Amino acid sequence: MIKKIIALLLLCVYFKTAVAQKEPMKIAVAGLTHTHVHWVLQRASDGDFDLVGVAEPNKELAERFFKQYNLPLDILFEDIDSMLENTNPEAICAFNTIRGHLEVVEKAAPKGIHVMVEKPLAVNLDHARKMEALAKKHQIQLLTNYETTWYPTNHKIKEILAEEKETFGQIRKMVIHDGHPGPQEIGCNIEFLTWLTDPYYNGAGALTDFGCYGANLSTWLHPNEKPISVTAVTHQFKPHIYPLVDDEATIIVTYPNSQSIIQASWNWNYNRKDMEVYTEKGFLKANTRHELEIMKNEKDGSKEYMLEERAAPFNDPFSYMMAVIRNEAKMSKSDLSSLENNMTVMEILQAAMISAKEGRTVNLTEL
Incomplete structure (x- = not known):
């Protein structure tokens, strides 16, 4: 009883x-x-x-x-x-x-x-x-x-690179494009625009606003490698609109065996968040959130795929956050949302700001 x-x-x-x-x-x-x-x-x-x-x-x-x-x-x-x-x-x-x-x-x-x-x-x-x-x-x-954390194309690229190592080989170059025609041009409200275009509150302009996406993705796809150095060039193509910050930034992140080129801009003539990953033998391109293009070798050419959304809780920041907090999902140190990943992102951005200002390559050991 x-x-x-x-x-x-x-x-x-x-x-x-x-x-x-x-x-x-x-x-x-x-x-x-x-x-x-x-x-x-x-x-x-x-x-x-x-x-x-x-x-x-x-x-x-x-x-x-x-x-x-x-x-x-x-x-x-x-x-x-x-x-x-x-x-x-x-x-x-x-x-x-x-x-x-x-x-x-x-x-x-x-x-x-x-x-x-x-x-x-x-x-x-x-x-x-x-x-x-x-x-x-x-x-x-x-x-x-990040918005791009939830793109099924980005996750499919990481999955394929892990599963088909012999087919693709190592990453040699990444090119990440992020941005739009400009925050004022696309109609951002004044409360957002005021601080976004002020380096005190935003750190920089397009360099931080959109450079962070590429730094995040590059860190994620190089999970066992720290960048060696960063070289960055910024421009003010529209100083009459954005007098205090850059509106154009190109950031080159150098790794022991590869290079990532981050193109962050408030001067694209359309909204874009896309990524190209070139390996020893082929390429994988996340052309949009759902459109993936893959070439395993030049002879066979490339193929395009349309992907569906990822399953919950991996399709949404709030679902994922709750799952992590309640131990229903495990967040690895290399995860796109993780603190470890984003500390490296901040090192890349800090080095990029110094590089652009001083006109030189910055080794991450300096930070």
Whole structure:
């Protein structure tokens, strides 16, 4: 009889735990001035997480977005401290200025609250190192989100390179193109445009805004290699629009056996996020999110494929973040979202800024 009672109690505990794990995660948002915030505001109605608080001092901006997404004003707070005090979230998504990312981690980490920032990780390498130290000290997850992290074409390239090593050989060159005609030209709202074009809040211009994508992907596809050096050239083709920052950047990242060329621009005449990977014997090109082109050898030519979205939780930053926090998905050190990957990204970006300013190649050992 006693054994049956114990068994029933254990069963009750199991089901209670299972139900608790399925409860929506309490997520808060720090800042609304990064317009990628629409991603989380749109997702808030899906029901897999509860948006419990938003910290945004710009009341006009907040009310505009809250009206657009039919959100209750009682979850709006003027600052991060008051939001945390009243909501106690399990995770915070940062959609403020890049310089503001450090403050979010400083506020959240000591409370054991996990953080995901919108790319890049930090405004400079010094901030990144402080964020890294806080995350490790307080044992929180610190993720960085990129749109291209969820592209099935990028993941298929990594999968093929791992499975068909003999067919393709080593990576010799990567060329990554990211950007658009310019933030003002595509109609970014003034709240976003103001800090995005200010080096104090964004670190640089196109170099950081779009250079981070290529640095992230290159680091991911070179999981066991650290860059040796970085050489970067920037331009201001539109100083009348962007007087404080670069609008064009080319970053060359040198590895022991390969080279990555990152072309980050606010001067493309269309929106693009694509990647070319050239190996010893062929190439793989992520032409779009879903369009993949592969050539195994020149004789047979290339073939094109149309890929479907990846399965959940690997198709969406918020699903993935929740899965990682709840130990339902394991994030490796080389993962696109990982702190380790994005610390290398920050080293590349920091070296690129120094290189462009001083007109020389920068060895990463200098940083």
